[in-house]
Amino acid sequence: MAAPIHLAYVDGPTPGWSDALVAGVADVFPNPIRASAVPLDLTPSFVPSRQQHHATLVLAALLRHRPDPASKILGIVPVDLFIPVLTFVFGQAQLDGPGAVVSTYRLRAEFYGLPGDEGVLVERAIKECIHELGHAFGLVHCAYYDCVMHASSTVDEVDVKGAAFCGHCVSVLEGKGWK
Numbered sequence: 001m002a003a004p005i006h007l008a009y010v011d012g013p014t015p016g017w018s019d020a021l022v023a024g025v026a027d028v029f030p031n032p033i034r035a036s037a038v039p040l041d042l043t044p045s046f047v048p049s050r051q052q053h054h055a056t057l058v059l060a061a062l063l064r065h066r067p068d069p070a071s072k073i074l075g076i077v078p079v080d081l082f083i084p085v086l087t088f089v090f091g092q093a094q095l096d097g098p099g100a101v102v103s104t105y106r107l108r109a110e111f112y113g114l115p116g117d118e119g120v121l122v123e124r125a126i127k128e129c130i131h132e133l134g135h136a137f138g139l140v141h142c143a144y145y146d147c148v149m150h151a152s153s154t155v156d157e158v159d160v161k162g163a164a165f166c167g168h169c170v171s172v173l174e175g176k177g178w179k
């Protein structure tokens with residue numbers, strides 16, 4: 001059976017757009033998907049000198065909340081994430097591993113001085129969640145610009161790419177017994 005996917009809202013209640021996010025992820029992944037709020041103290045991952053949270057530490061803390069050994073857990077956090085070599089990251093995942101994390105901080109239109117737009121936020125969150133889950137299921141970055149596994153370093157690049165795996169990425173996943 002396909003590994004269950006657990007979407008875990010960290011540091012807040014389950015948002016009103018959760019059903020839309022679950023539906024977007026379910027469009028691509030045949031796996032059982034459930035979503036819930038997970039109480040996780042993000043204080044230990046905060047780095048004062050950068051005023052950001054260390055993505056690797058958030059991920060490590062999140063993995064202690066994984067419901068069962070066969071599942072993948074994807075944390076969704078409102079705070080800004082970084083890894084030491086980069087200014088920020090939209091998300092991070094363990095390649096072929098149990099966990100991933102996505103930050104909505106820079107996916108919000110408000111971050112760019114624009115009026116809030118939940119539709120835009122959800123569309124971006126769906127892509128980044130599918131992207132990080134793709135890594136957790138063993139995919140690396142894809143050169144095809146429209147593929148959801150194409151690397152994005154700006155929100156414009158998130159907007160340009162699609163929300164689905166290209167044929168190559170699907171064949172890699174199928175080779176791993178994904179579905």
Ligand SMILES: [Zn+2]
Pocket residue numbers: 131135141151
């Ligand atoms: Zn990536």
Ligand SMILES: [Zn+2]
Pocket residue numbers: 142143144147148149150165166167168169
């Ligand atoms: Zn691809």
